[in-house]
Amino acid sequence: MKYNEISHFSHPQHKLKFEHIEVPFKCDGCKEVGIGSRYKCSTCDFDLHMHCALPTPTLTHPFYTKCSFQFLPKPPGDTPRFCNACEKDVLGFVYHCKPCGFDLHPCCAKLPMxxxxxxxxxxxxxxxxxxxxxxxxxxxxxxxxxxxxxxxxxxxxxxxxLVESWHEIYFRRNNNSTNNYYNGSRRLExxxxxxxxxxxxxxxxxxxxxxxxxxxxxxxxxxxxxxxxxxxxxxxxxxxxxxxxxx
Known part of the structure; x- marks a missing residue:
């Protein structure tokens, strides 16, 4: 389900509006790279993946048939955690199975089969x-x-x-003017x-x-x-x- 405007617990200051712009962004929920559809606060430059903005409270996954994953706003405990799908660090929003200790980034948890x-x-x-x-x-x-x-x-x-190129993508975009960006520099970014x-x-x-x-x-x-x-x-x-x- 998609809404044009939502309120979200992670950004109570303003409502977030749905948009689809073909520019890379960093999700302020899961801290992972995204592109295309997102919920955004233009005032604060705050972005959320669709899966982070409208999470499922609990979910199951075909790869872990005995697990029930709960959506959490931050990783549980004090030890570093990693996503069992992509092996990358979990730094923000996460789906966590407490009995098994498995973790999935929201976008990884929702990857199509x-x-x-x-x-x-x-x-x-x-x-x-x-x-x-x-x-x-x-x-x-x-x-x-x-x-x-x-x-x-x-x-x-x-x-x-994506991580290897993120520095280039992000800083090229911010160092170029808006006009240059839309006039062709985006091909590089x-x-x-x-x-x-x-x-x-x-x-x-x-x-x-x-x-x-x-x-x-x-x-x-x-x-x-x-x-x-x-x-x-x-x-x-x-x-x-x-x-x-x-x-």
Whole structure:
């Protein structure tokens, strides 16, 4: 369910308004990167993912059939915690199973079990035996794998690509003027550096095959990035397409 304006316990000063702008942001709830749909307070520059703004009080997950996850505004206890889906630190809003001690970022907890844009279908697995397109390793975190089993990408690797580029994305955006931003600098600001080359290193049997595989792998990555950033209903092609533009 989507509301154009909401009140939220994490920001009682002002109401938050729904907006969809194709610019990266950092969620002030879970402290993770987001893009596209969000709830925002323009006065305070306060942003929340959809999943953080309208959380489910309790949820279950197919990977943890015996668990009941409770939504919490901050990690429980005093020890550092990490997300069991992406292996990244939990620094804000979290879904926590007290008996088992498992934690999930809100966006990770709501990752679709299947992503389909009409050309590529990817299914979410807790672990797969295939090598990741980005790191070349097997196992590790949750992964999305295509039905043909040729394209596999760790959720953790997508997060790492975003974290590695966040400094560049954020500071380029803030150091450029608004006019320059909307007149073309945004093509630089929303790019994940060297992503295209990274994907192609694992598929180098021939120029034609490399090109085709790179295109399909790139499409798979676009779908996964949209989901991990908290907006799986939109590929946000105008932005995500640029992530593969650097040769």
């Amino acid at each position: 299947m992503l389909d844009d009409g050309e590529v279908k990817l299914y979410l697995y807790r672990k797969v035996s295939s090598s990741c397109l980005r790191c070349g390793r097997k196992g590790r975190s949750w992964s999305y794998r295509s039905t043909c089993k040729r394209y596999n990408l760790h959720v953790a690797c997508v997060k790492e690509m 929303t790019r994940i550096p060297s992503l295209q080359g990274t994907l192609q290193t694992h598929h180098n049997r021939g120029k034609g095959k490399v090109k085709k595989c790179g295109e399909m792998a790139g499409l798979a990555v676009q779908i996964v990035i949209a989901a991990v950033l908290g907006d799986p209903t939109s590929l946000i092609a105008g932005v995500i397409g640029l992530l593969l533009s650097r040769a």
